[in-house]
Amino acid sequence: MSDISKVIKEKERDRNCIDAIARSAGVGKTTIYRWYASKEELVADAIESVREEIEIPDTGTLSSDIDCIIEIAVKTTLTPLGRQILAMIISAASSSPQFAQVYWTKYLLPRLRSFSGCDRTS
Numbered sequence: 001m002s003d004i005s006k007v008i009k010e011k012e013r014d015r016n017c018i019d020a021i022a023r024s025a026g027v028g029k030t031t032i033y034r035w036y037a038s039k040e041e042l043v044a045d046a047i048e049s050v051r052e053e054i055e056i057p058d059t060g061t062l063s064s065d066i067d068c069i070i071e072i073a074v075k076t077t078l079t080p081l082g083r084q085i086l087a088m089i090i091s092a093a094s095s096s097p098q099f100a101q102v103y104w105t106k107y108l109l110p111r112l113r114s115f116s117g118c119d120r121t122s
């Protein structure tokens with residue numbers, strides 16, 4: 001998946017992106033489309049493959065948990081990889097409504113639902 005991330009960054013998600021990824025992976029384009037329904041889904045998975053998962057802390061209070069999550073997110077975003085991932089997400093989402101929808105549905109909404117399922121009092 002890191003090869004895919006490199007190709008996507010180099011190609012800026014142009015039309016030849018799938019061809020370049022297939023060549024880099026040593027497979028045919030049809031194989032890529034067996035794994036992914038669309039280029040947007042492939043880009044979202046490539047971004048997620050290098051993004052670190054942030055664990056939801058349990059400090060004892062909701063407000064402290066939120067403070068920890070924000071601190072972790074800021075520290076992550078300030079790393080070179082964090083900046084690159086954020087830039088890729090913003091770039092892809094701003095240029096492709098399809099990507100924004102895939103990323104929201106496949107990654108952001110499930111995280112939001114798991115977080116909102118936390119039943120804690122502050």
